[in-house]
Each structure stands twice: as structure tokens, then as C-alpha cells.
Amino acid sequence: MYVSGTEPQSDTFEELAMPLFDRLYNFAYWLTQNRDETEDLVQETYAKALRGFSSYQPGTNFRAWMYRILRNTFLTSRTGLKATMTVSLDSDENGPEPASVSETPEAILIERSDWQRVQSAIEDLPVASREILLLCEVEEMSYREIAEALSIPMGTVMSRLSRARKMLAERLRR
Amino acid sequence: MVCESWKTQLDSYLDGELPSEEMHGFDAHVRSCTSCAADALARVQMKRSIQAAGKRFLPRAEFRRRVQQSLAVKPRRGAMGWGWMIPTALLATLLVVGLGVTYIGRQRADQEQHVYSELADLHVATLASSSPVDVVSSDRHTVKPWFQGKIPFTFDLPELQNSEFSLLGGRITYLEQTPGAHLIYKLRKHEISVFIFPATISQNRGDEHLAVTKKLSFNMETWSQGGLWYCILGDVSAADVHELAELLQRSASS
Numbered sequence: 001m002y003v004s005g006t007e008p009q010s011d012t013f014e015e016l017a018m019p020l021f022d023r024l025y026n027f028a029y030w031l032t033q034n035r036d037e038t039e040d041l042v043q044e045t046y047a048k049a050l051r052g053f054s055s056y057q058p059g060t061n062f063r064a065w066m067y068r069i070l071r072n073t074f075l076t077s078r079t080g081l082k083a084t085m086t087v088s089l090d091s092d093e094n095g096p097e098p099a100s101v102s103e104t105p106e107a108i109l110i111e112r113s114d115w116q117r118v119q120s121a122i123e124d125l126p127v128a129s130r131e132i133l134l135l136c137e138v139e140e141m142s143y144r145e146i147a148e149a150l151s152i153p154m155g156t157v158m159s160r161l162s163r164a165r166k167m168l169a170e171r172l173r174r
Numbered sequence: 175m176v177c178e179s180w181k182t183q184l185d186s187y188l189d190g191e192l193p194s195e196e197m198h199g200f201d202a203h204v205r206s207c208t209s210c211a212a213d214a215l216a217r218v219q220m221k222r223s224i225q226a227a228g229k230r231f232l233p234r235a236e237f238r239r240r241v242q243q244s245l246a247v248k249p250r251r252g253a254m255g256w257g258w259m260i261p262t263a264l265l266a267t268l269l270v271v272g273l274g275v276t277y278i279g280r281q282r283a284d285q286e287q288h289v290y291s292e293l294a295d296l297h298v299a300t301l302a303s304s305s306p307v308d309v310v311s312s313d314r315h316t317v318k319p320w321f322q323g324k325i326p327f328t329f330d331l332p333e334l335q336n337s338e339f340s341l342l343g344g345r346i347t348y349l350e351q352t353p354g355a356h357l358i359y360k361l362r363k364h365e366i367s368v369f370i371f372p373a374t375i376s377q378n379r380g381d382e383h384l385a386v387t388k389k390l391s392f393n394m395e396t397w398s399q400g401g402l403w404y405c406i407l408g409d410v411s412a413a414d415v416h417e418l419a420e421l422l423q424r425s426a427s428s
Contacts, residue, residue: 014245021238029231039237046241052350072348076296078303118227136189137221138228143191151353162185168224 013053016062017046023139024070030134031074031127041077045070064141064148071131071149121171129164136161177203177210184210188217289349294392296347297367297407300356306365307343307358317344317357325353329370329402332425338362339418350375359418366408366418376403395419399426 024045029038049056049069056065122130135141135149143157150157180203186192187200204211300306309320314331322328324346334340340360347356347369354371376398393415396405404422406415 014242017245018242021241022232025233026229026231030228038231039233042233042237043241043244046245050245055350068351072351076299076348078299115223115227118223119230122224122227133224134228137224143189158186165185165220169220 013050017049017066020063020066024066027067027131027134027139028070028074030122030130031071032077033123037077041070041074044073048073061145061148064145067135067139067141067149068151072151117172118168121168124171125164125167128160129167132157132160133164133168177207180207180210181213184213184217188214188221290394292349293367293369293394293405293407296349296356296369297392300345300347300358300367301365306345308345310343312341312343314341317341320344321346321355325355327370327372327402329355330425330428331357332421334421337417337421339366339421361408361410361414361418364408364410364414366406366410366415368418368422369405369407371403371405373398373401373403397423399423402426 021042025038025042028041028045029035032038032041045066049066052069056062122133125133132146132150135146136143141149143154143161146157146161147154152160180200183192183196183200187197190197192200204214309317311317311320314333318329318331321344331341338361342358342360342365344355344357347354349369349371352371352375354369354375357368357370359366359368376396392407392409393412394405394407395415396403397419398404404419404426406419406422408415
């Protein structure tokens with residue numbers, strides 16, 4: 001797994017933040033699903049992070065810090081508000097569990113090698129499930145990093161991730 | 175189910191999140207159990223598919239340039255070359271003190287303005303949405319418990335029976351990456367936002383207490399009490415904002 005570790009103290013904000021640009025953009029696009037809104041979100045994230053850079057604690061995880069800013073900015077944006085109101089971020093904690101994952105969806109997946117189906121299925125997930133799945137599988141964050149980025153406890157990371165995987169499998173089975 | 179206890183940990187195993195002793199145990203088990211091995215293989219395939227499908231969007235070069243240019247101000251952490259200042263230390267000290275006072279004052283004012291702009295944005299964006307609150311209730315005994323476990327503090331809300339104010343509900347909000355409570359009150363046809371955050375959010379700016387002021391055409395009052403920082407913001411009169419502030423202050427101190 002990719003571990004960003006600690007950053008040298010002499011690094012400038014740009015040196016730390018720009019290598020994350022493509023990944024943050026990709027993550028932001030998955031959240032907003034719209035190019036203009038993605039650009040607004042990424043630009044605002046960088047502006048906020050630059051303004052708040054003095055409050056960033058050297059030695060803590062810079063990547064998780066940036067993702068947390070992006071995610072919080074998204075949550076208070078118009079699209080984020082709409083998305084979280086459609087499906088509350090917390091409502092899925094106690095909601096009914098989807099059927100357990102059997103080998104069927106994976107088998108379908110292997111047979112068809114249909115990554116477009118996977119993309120559609122990810123798009124179709126509620127924001128809370130989509131973001132945690134992407135942070136784990138695409139960004140290859142550890143559970144601890146995800147907990148920092150989403151400001152949730154480790155236990156919630158595991159339960160939300162498990163639920164997201166089951167929901168994705170359900171959608172692939174359809 | 176076969177190997178139920180193993181299968182419940184299969185995702186943590188494949189995510190590399192099990193302690194090393196358990197990882198070794200799992201490795202040995204997967205090598206000897208065809209059912210778990212098949213399950214692990216299918217999940218690895220799934221992980222790879224998600225990874226491939228998830229790396230999908232790339233920024234335009236022009237957008238990247240624009241953001242990079244906006245970072246022209248480069249705050250540098252840690253060691254800076256202060257050595258050149260030593261010969262002129264005395265003169266510089268006087269200059270720095272003078273400039274420092276001005277700078278800190280200006281920085282605080284800038285930061286303060288930035289925070290108020292964000293709060294005003296939150297207020298407007300929330301009211302513009304189709305469902306501005308996540309917990310819809312005029313009952314403080316419903317709204318307050320809804321925040322339990324969602325924000326890292328608790329707060330008291332006033333009894334409004336003898337006032338013109340009514341509570342519409344609340345939602346979680348964020349300011350400077352800090353989670354807080356956003357409550358919406360109604361007065362006649364006006365909706366008023368009450369933001370509550372840990373008091374640490376105001377300490378750097380030194381604006382724990384601010385009488386009713388006009389910011390961006392909204393009337394606003396802020397104060398710190400019991401380790402929390404409160405901000406009331408709305409398009410009602412200054413007197414109305416202050417009246418609601420007093421109600422909240424009384425309930426917080428009771």
C-alpha cells in the first residue's frame with residue numbers, strides 16, 4: 001500500500017500539494033461527476049489548503065489532510081449538499097445490509113472483463129460508499145488514513161467499506 | 175458457511191490491515207483451503223477491477239497551470255535562511271516589531287473576513303437547498319440528541335415557548351476542517367443560522383466575543399462560552415440577533 005509518511009519540514013506547499021493534483025482531481029470528479037464542478041472543487045481545495053497551510057502539523061499525513069479539505073469542501077458545495085441529502089452519510093451506518101457477496105458478481109466480472117460496468121456501478125453508489133471505496137482501492141489508503149481523511153473512527157471505516165463492497169457487488173449482479 | 179471466521183476477515187487480509195501474526199496465519203490457511211483461496215482470488219480480481227475503473231479522470235493541462243499559478247505565494251515550512259539578518263539585527267528588530275504589529279492585525283482581519291465569508295456562504299447555500307436541515311424538528315429534545323456521535327461536543331438549546339423564534343432543525347457543517355452544528359431558527363419570515371464549533375476555532379483570531387456587527391449585509395454576533403464558539407448570522411435586525419444570542423447564552427449557562 002502507498003504510504004505517504006512524513007514530509008520534510010522545508011517543503012513548500014506547492015512541492016507537497018502538486019504531486020497529489022491528478023489523484024485529487026480524479027477523486028473530486030468521482031464525487032461531483034461534472035467537469036466544471038470538479039475544477040471549482042479542486043481549485044477551492046488548493047486555495048483553502050494554501051491558506052490553512054500554517055495550521056498543518058508537519059509530520060502528520062499531508063495526503064489525508066488534503067483529501068479531508070477536498071471532501072469537506074465538497075460536502076458544503078451545492079452538489080455535495082444535494083448528494084448527502086439524497087442519501088445521508090450516516091444513514092447507511094445502521095441501514096439494512098445488502099445480501100452477502102457471493103462469487104457470482106466477481107465471476108461475471110472476470111468473464112466479461114467489463115470495466116465500464118464497474119465504472120457505472122461505482123457511479124451509482126451513494127457518495128459515502130463511493131468515496132470510501134475509491135480511497136481504499138484507487139488511492140490505496142490505509143484504514144487509518146481513510147479515517148483521517150473522512151474524519152470518522154476506524155471501526156466506521158471498516159463497516160462502511162464492507163458495506164460499500166457489498167453494494168457494488170449487488171449492482172454488478174443486476 | 176465454510177471457514178466463516180476466516181471469511182469475515184478476508185477483506186482486512188487483502189487490504190493488508192491485519193496484524194503481522196494474523197497475516198501469517200491467514201497466508202497459511204489460504205494455501206491449504208480451496209474455498210478461501212477461491213474467495214480471495216475473486217476479491218482480488220474485484221479490487222483490481224475497481225482500481226482500473228477508478229483511475230478515470232485526468233485534469234486539463236490548462237487547469238493544472240491555472241491552479242499552479244494560483245499557488246504563486248509559497249509559504250515555506252521550517253528552516254529559513256535567517257543568517258543574513260544577524261549583522262543588521264538591531265535595526266531589523268525595530269522594523270520587524272513595527273511591521274509585525276501591522277501584519278498580525280491585517281492577517282487577523284483577513285482571516286476573520288475569510289471565516290465570516292465562509293459562514294455567510296454556508297448560511298446562503300443551506301437556505302438555498304431543497305432541504306436545508308438533516309434533522310427536521312422544532313423540538314430541541316429531538317434536535318440536540320441527533321448530533322450525538324456526529325460532532326465532538328454537545329451543547330444546550332433554549333426553550334422558545336415565550337419567544338417569537340422557532341427552531342426548524344439542524345445539520346452537520348464544517349469550518350476550517352472542524353465539524354460543528356448548524357441550526358436554523360425562524361423569526362417571522364426570516365431564517366437565521368446558528369453555528370456552534372469548539373472554541374479553539376476562534377482562538378487564533380482573537381474574536382471570541384463580537385457584539386452584533388454587519389458583515390456582508392447580514393447581522394452577526396459571536397461569542398465563546400463553555401468551551402464552544404457560537405455565531406449567529408441572519409438578515410434579521412441587530413436587536414433580533416442579539417435576542418437570540420441571549421436566549422442561547424442563558425440556556426448554555428443554566
